[in-house]
Amino acid sequence: MVLKGLCERIVSSKCSSKSSTETVDNTQVPVYSKAGSSDCKFPKASLWSSIFTSGFSVVETYSESSASEKKAVPSRSSGWAAAVRKVVTGGSMRRFQERVLGSSRTDISSSDGDIWLLGVCHKISQQESTGDVDTSNGLASFEQDFSSKILVTYRKGFDAIGDTKYTSDVNWGCMLRSSQMLVAQALLFHKLGRSWRKPIDKPLDKEYIDVLQLFGDSEASAFSIHNLLQAGKGYGLAVGSWVGPYAMCRTWEVLARKKNDLGEPPLPMAIYVVSGDEDGERGGAPVVCIEDASKRCSEFSSGLAAWTPLLLLVPLVLGLDKVNPRYIPLLRSTFKFPQSLGIMGGKPGASTYIIGVQNEKAFYLDPHDVQQVVNISGDTQEPTGTSSYHCNVMRHIPLDSIDPSLAIGFYCRDKGLLVTLANFKCSILTANI
Numbered sequence: 001m002v003l004k005g006l007c008e009r010i011v012s013s014k015c016s017s018k019s020s021t022e023t024v025d026n027t028q029v030p031v032y033s034k035a036g037s038s039d040c041k042f043p044k045a046s047l048w049s050s051i052f053t054s055g056f057s058v059v060e061t062y063s064e065s066s067a068s069e070k071k072a073v074p075s076r077s078s079g080w081a082a083a084v085r086k087v088v089t090g091g092s093m094r095r096f097q098e099r100v101l102g103s104s105r106t107d108i109s110s111s112d113g114d115i116w117l118l119g120v121c122h123k124i125s126q127q128e129s130t131g132d133v134d135t136s137n138g139l140a141s142f143e144q145d146f147s148s149k150i151l152v153t154y155r156k157g158f159d160a161i162g163d164t165k166y167t168s169d170v171n172w173g174c175m176l177r178s179s180q181m182l183v184a185q186a187l188l189f190h191k192l193g194r195s196w197r198k199p200i201d202k203p204l205d206k207e208y209i210d211v212l213q214l215f216g217d218s219e220a221s222a223f224s225i226h227n228l229l230q231a232g233k234g235y236g237l238a239v240g241s242w243v244g245p246y247a248m249c250r251t252w253e254v255l256a257r258k259k260n261d262l263g264e265p266p267l268p269m270a271i272y273v274v275s276g277d278e279d280g281e282r283g284g285a286p287v288v289c290i291e292d293a294s295k296r297c298s299e300f301s302s303g304l305a306a307w308t309p310l311l312l313l314v315p316l317v318l319g320l321d322k323v324n325p326r327y328i329p330l331l332r333s334t335f336k337f338p339q340s341l342g343i344m345g346g347k348p349g350a351s352t353y354i355i356g357v358q359n360e361k362a363f364y365l366d367p368h369d370v371q372q373v374v375n376i377s378g379d380t381q382e383p384t385g386t387s388s389y390h391c392n393v394m395r396h397i398p399l400d401s402i403d404p405s406l407a408i409g410f411y412c413r414d415k416g417l418l419v420t421l422a423n424f425k426c427s428i429l430t431a432n433i
Contacts, residue, residue, distance in 0.1 A: 106393060106396075108124070108142075108394065110124045110139070112358050112359045114138070114358070115358040116332075116335040116357050117142060118149075118185070118355055118356065119194065119336065119338040120194065122145065124138040142394075143394070144197050146356070146394050147391065148196070148198040148390070149365060149390070150181060150184040150185060150211070150212070150215075150389050151181065151367075151388075152177045152184065152215055153366075153367045153370070154170045154173060154174070154368065154370045154371065155225075155370075155371055155373045156373065157372050158217035158225075158226075159217075159218050159219070159226075161226050162226070162230070170370055172241060173225060173367075174350060174351040174352070174367045174368060175243050175244065175245070175344065176225050176228055177353075178248075178352060178367055179228075179248045179252060179344055180223060180225075181353040181365055181367070184211055184212075184215055184223075185341055185355075186311050186341055187267075188208070189339075189411045191207040191211065192207055192208065194338070198390065209377075212386065212389055213376050214266075216375070216376060217373045223255070227255060231251050231252075231255040232247060232248070232250070232254065232255075234254070235247040235254075237251055245315045245316075245344050245345065245405055245407035246315040246405075248315075248344065249407050250273060252271055252273075253313075256300075256311075265300065268309065269308060270296045270308050271296070271313065272311070272313070273313045273315070274312065274313070274314045290415075293412075294306060294307060306415075307414070307415040309411070309412065309413050310411075310412040311409065311411055312410040312412060313407055314408045314409075314410075315406070316407065316408065317404055317405050318331075319404035320404065322400065322402075322404060324404070325400060331343075334408055335356060337410065339410045339413075341408075341410055342356075342409060343402075343406050343408055344406060345402050345403055345406030347401070347402070351367070352364040352366055354402065357399060358396070361396040361397070361399065363396045364396065365391060366391075366395060374388055
């Protein structure tokens with residue numbers, strides 16, 4: 001089975017039971033995304049034959065899409081541009097998006113079991129619980145946890161990207177935005193810990209504001225869409241074109257190597273992209289070993305440290321037109337890992353950031369909301385625009401409906417928190433589908 005060994009290493013975690021509420025005013029206005037096949041330079045006829053091989057485990061103790069063809073945004077005539085603008089600002093956009101993502105749901109049923117959100121269990125089941133798990137405020141805890149996650153969406157009105165006239169990423173930037181959300185969450189884990197929640201009635205944490213500023217929509221922001229496109233040119237990233245999970249992961253790897261004006265790396269952690277044969281271009285078996293991880297950390301620290309915090313990105317192709325059903329239970333189990341950063345994926349041509357699961361449901365943050373560009377200042381007294389980086393609309397789609405071309409993320413803070421087993425191996429069985 002897929003990821004079998006990986007899931008067998010999942011340790012028992014106590015469910016989160018912290019109670020507090022938060023309301024974030026954020027109206028979802030989805031945009032039309034044309035359906036198409038998922039990215040990639042991977043041929044979909046091949047499956048990864050193994051994953052996470054050798055003496056490396058992503059289990060630690062918890063202490064606190066692109067289409068196969070690039071499609072540019074149409075701009076052939078002013079009439080077509082006007083029609084696009086009408087769609088972007090009109091109420092019909094939800095119907096357009098649902099043609100791609102399918103009809104998303106916002107209901108949450110306690111009868112469907114507990115919710116796992118990036119390594120934390122929210123106990124909302126009506127079934128009698130045992131032990132010291134408090135189930136009284138499980139739903140409220142989940143809602144605040146969900147709404148505290150950083151949402152990055154389409155923006156309009158930013159400075160033109162490079163030498164182009166693009167001042168918006170509407171209809172083509174969803175995979176870039178999904179990847180920004182995953183990395184933003186890794187930074188929150190790193191700076192503030194997994195238990196952090198966006199405060200309601202007190203000043204915002206400076207570290208939180210610092211994270212948001214990194215994802216602004218200008219060249220001055222280290223992880224802006226402008227800089228991502230520049231870093232990803234070698235992997236086919238281009239303004240107005242869709243991109244897939246593999247190219248997106250490699251782009252972050254390139255961007256993380258760049259130094260700022262002070263000679264410092266933009267990320268406070270190393271990035272390790274796990275890929276298979278042919279450098280991931282044709283699938284293959286992704287192999288992870290402690291030696292390779294240590295090498296990335298040593299390179300990141302310029303040889304000054306044997307280990308640094310590590311962002312692990314694993315691009316995968318798990319089927320043809322849809323995920324092979326045998327992989328679903330094991331994909332679901334990855335959300336139980338304390339260092340889970342979720343999944344960049346969605347439907348062909350419509351990427352989302354999947355952050356939680358409840359039985360067969362996949363909860364996601366949706367980048368297909370079109371919002372005006374904002375400037376996040378250093379003021380921690382609720383700076384203008386921070387609400388646009390959060391959402392309390394908890395949408396979900398069936399886990400088995402996501403595109404088979406996806407990328408899974410993990411944040412590993414400390415080598416000492418990794419469980420190293422000499423014979424640890426997790427294989428994806430090759431299948432003819």
